Amino acid sequence: MKAFLKSGLAVAVIAASVGAAEAREQLRIVGSSTVYPFSSYVAEELGATSDFPTPVIESTGSGGGMKLFCEGVGDSTPDITNASRRMKTSEFERCEENGVTDITEAMIGFDGIAFAQSVRDGSMDLTREQITLAVAAQVPVDGKLVDNPYTKWSEIDSSLPDRKITVYGPPSTSGTRDAFEELVMEVSTEEMEGYGGEGYTNIRQDGHYIAAGENDNLIIQKLVENTEAFGIFGYSFLEENADKVVGASIDGVQPEADAISSGEYPVSRSLFYYVKNQHKDDVPAQQAYNDLFMSEKMIGELGYLKGIGLIPLPKEERATLREQVAERTKLTLADLQK
């Protein structure tokens, strides 16, 4: 009994003293779950092909990542944060307040958001307005906003099939949902009569929109089981599951890599990561990670990240950005207000 106790304590003490002697040379990255697959791919490549330890990446969501990133400078704060949207000015100000004053912005490419269904019925043509009417909490009827009365697609537009409206989508904590609300709902409601010219982003909660958790695989499974339903998820999952689900064309454009890259497909967004330059000397792996991530081998037309769903930036833009990141161009508030 006593021996048992002592050995347990001894293990803890020894292990703690061994670990405490080492400083941190491992790069620490936090942020968006959308950028996570790309970021971890680069991290693994760095770990496998160099002497640096593999960076640690936590998928905290864009907002959660910014919060950790802007907490301050030093060993206990992350060196890089990923984001599926641009840094907000409020986040930048918080960073400044906490002494994180030298940040570089790196844009890595695009991601499209698919509105997809089971392959059984083939692709469907939808407009952003139709999608909004299907998922909004309140819709205009005869010029007045009322609780969404639509239960079938055919009620929204007689050309659409006589199918029950069921949409599986991400929960409110997700960056994908933010992007969907902004790019589909806000944009279309601003133009629609009845919303008073303002963007409207409330999603209905009467069972026709089902928040299916952060796990996009789960949404795909649901679509396979329930062939009437639609799902909202990132382009990489659409590409990977092309045998099970097919994306609806939105405003007449299919969710395909070229259309997303050119901005023709309306529901697409840019992906970023932000570098804390003040950690440059403490964590040398940061420079190596930057160089590798921005290389043609990763984010180029034939890069590895394209294979896992990243949609590359145009060539000239890649070159400019690569230079900016290499020079660690400082991000200013004015950049973000553009």
Added chain:
Amino acid sequence: MSHSFDDISAQLKGRHRRTKRLKFMSMGALALAATFLVVFIGDMVMRGYPAFQQAELHVPVTYSEQSQEIPLAAVEEDVRDLVSRGWLRQLPRDMAADASLMGQTIDRWVIADDQVDQYLKGHKSHLKPKQTAVLDRMIENGTAELKFNINFFTTGDSKLPEYAGIWSAAMGTILTLLVTLAFAFPVGVLTAVYLEEFAPDNRFTQAIEININNLAAVPSILFGLLGLAIFINFFGMPRSSPLVGGLTLGLMTLPVIIITTRSALRSVPDTIRQAAFGVGCSRWQVVRDHVLPLSLPGILTGSIIGLAQAMGETAPLIIVGMVAFIPDAPTAITQAATVLPAQIFTWAGEPEQAYVERTAAGILVLLSVLILLNAAAVMLRKKFERRW
């Protein structure tokens, strides 16, 4: 009031019927529970067992200066897309480590790409017709085969499914549980000994007791928030480390250990204590020489069950940063690490098909370890159990 014999016989039938009904209902409940278990485990085995096999290709590998520069050049053009990128990219390092390889061409088995693996397992793959033609020929020649997937047990997480394994997560789990045990076991047992053997029975100790029982039912995520606030923000311990994770899980396991230890101590008959006092033992001697040894099986059982519970926990670890992409296995409790259930959770979110089987295989490994732990608890109890 008296009943006639006939009345009682008539009643008896009804009473027997009710007994039977109860028996069938409870058997039905058991059957239902067993069915769920069989379906769950059966499903996991069906999905998981392919992960224990991995496609490999027997190809000539050219070790030259060119392949040190561009690893792709090491294999012939028609199989370049079929060989795993993970294997190719470590080629320059292999060559740097073993200079005698330079200039040789060796026929050897190499790890295949995950799409080749899926194709060989009869699943859907993204291979092009030209590639499947090459592959079909190789299968016929016996140069493409499914082999035992040793990588699954020796590597950490990877973005290349063919290289994704559970080793790092298993190491993380071991280190984390060591910390949990080193913290929760002594603190838990000593707390229970004080409450049971020394503490007076007053309002204060009653309040403590209620609070401890209450803590056992608190959602585990709250312990994560507590761990973040105390260990990381206040004490400045490294985020994502087994040290923080282990202490957090230790806090969570503490009430379980205290409660089971107390009931184990209570099950030692008072006559033992009285006899020991009777021959002049001090309180310390009574506890050390009599009460603790007799209650040890119960204490160990409780601790193992508590640990098993901690081992399957992910929620509090998300908050302290242990659910992350951490391919390198930790060697100290202050390095970044992840744990088995967290690894399963991470794989479950990956888009590639090959991760689906790895997720299930990870669950099978976790279940096996849990079954071993719980079986050990039962064995310990059976072996040392004493009845009075």
